[in-house]
Amino acid sequence: MSELKKKGLxxxxxxxxxxxxxxxxxxxxxxxxxxxxxxxTGLDIVVxxxxxxxxxxxxxxxxxxxxxxxxxxCSSFGNGVTLNVGGMVYTAANNAIDYHGGGVxxxxxxxxxxxxxxxxxxxxxxWRFNGTYAGSYLGEIxxxxxxxx
Numbered sequence: 419m420s421e422l423k424k425k426g427l428x429x430x431x432x433x434x435x436x437x438x439x440x441x442x443x444x445x446x447x448x449x450x451x452x453x454x455x456x457x458x459t460g461l462d463i464v465v466x467x468x469x470x471x472x473x474x475x476x477x478x479x480x481x482x483x484x485x486x487x488x489x490x491x492c493s494s495f496g497n498g499v500t501l502n503v504g505g506m507v508y509t510a511a512n513n514a515i516d517y518h519g520g521g522v523x524x525x526x527x528x529x530x531x532x533x534x535x536x537x538x539x540x541x542x543x544x545w546r547f548n549g550t551y552a553g554s555y556l557g558e559i560x561x562x563x564x565x566x567x
Contacts, residue, residue, distance in 0.1 A: 465563065
């Protein structure tokens with residue numbers, strides 16, 4: 419007999435815990451999705467987002483902005499990535515990337531956590547690439563989508 423049963427306690431499975439708590443450690447996921455740019459060069463940004471409620475019921479947007487490319491070398495740049503959430507602008511330095519693997523992969527540029535996001539909100543991510551990729555100059559790469567919170 420396990421120590422828990424001896425004490426009259428029962429352990430819950432991960433599925434039961436998620437069902438009871440609405441998610442691990444917080445109030446649970448409300449919605450999630452992704453959207454991306456299209457440059458036509460093979461280098462694009464992708465935004466993976468999740469809206470979750472904390473234990474107090476406050477909605478929080480978690481957005482990860484990354485690149486989709488087959489080869490990429492770029493330096494970190496302060497304020498290189500911006501995220502516009504319903505008119506509120508957030509900035510972050512982009513991560514340095516040095517990938518020469520040949521296959522298309524996702525590399526994270528920056529992550530954002532935005533509190534108090536409710537309703538349907540337009541979200542736009544912009545990366546100041548300012549470089550050449552596949553023979554084309556790309557200044558800013560922008561991806562836009564709608565987030566439902």
